[in-house]
Amino acid sequence: MASVVIAYFSGFGHTARFAEAVRDGAASVADTEVHLVAVDTVTEEQWLLLDSADAVIFGSPTYLGDVAAKFKGFMEQSSRRWKSQTWADKLAAGFVNSGAKSGDKLHALQTLSLFAAQHSMLWVSLGLLPGWNASTASEFDLNRLGVWLGAAAQSNSDEGPEAAHPADLATCEHLGRRVAQQATHRAAVPVPVRG
């Protein structure tokens, strides 16, 4: 059994919707236990879930071109784990959401991947070719925003979380599934000694 934790922040519910899609994708993989953790209200019990996870998928909205301050607060709260490298060699991945199609959210995703690297985690990319990039393509293609580092979503500024774009939900589900598949593969083989 592999354990996947989705550690996310959402100010107004949009990113929470994508976190649920990541959760659904991960939960579709046999022998996977999945937990959603809202990092702004993280409890001691949830820190222990993070410590024992095989994979952690980080998610944040893009606020002023980077992760939200409350996600950054969680990053800083993890510094005791950073010091002891408690999360080393776990799988990590990320998803981001923003109001604009680009909205500089790649920068937020880079922050998530750097955060994972500081914890010596192993980053899992999205694993999809870009969609919506040909005359015959459609905005309903998987990975419609054309990102490789993780899953990217866009939420219209005048609509609520219920209007989440189906292609972005499917892309987030794909990421959750991919990470859970990798985590179950790794859980089935002995982990090499860290060096």
Ligand SMILES: Cc1cc2nc3c(=O)[nH]c(=O)nc-3n(C[C@H](O)[C@H](O)[C@H](O)COP(=O)(O)O)c2cc1C
């Ligand atoms: C303080 C703040 C800063 C934002 N900065 C950006 C930004 O840099 N780029 C962008 O495209 N959208 C930006 N947005 C829009 C959010 O990314 C967008 O509304 C997102 O769906 C919010 O997700 P949430 O409901 O999970 O908080 C910003 C929103 C807020 C509140």
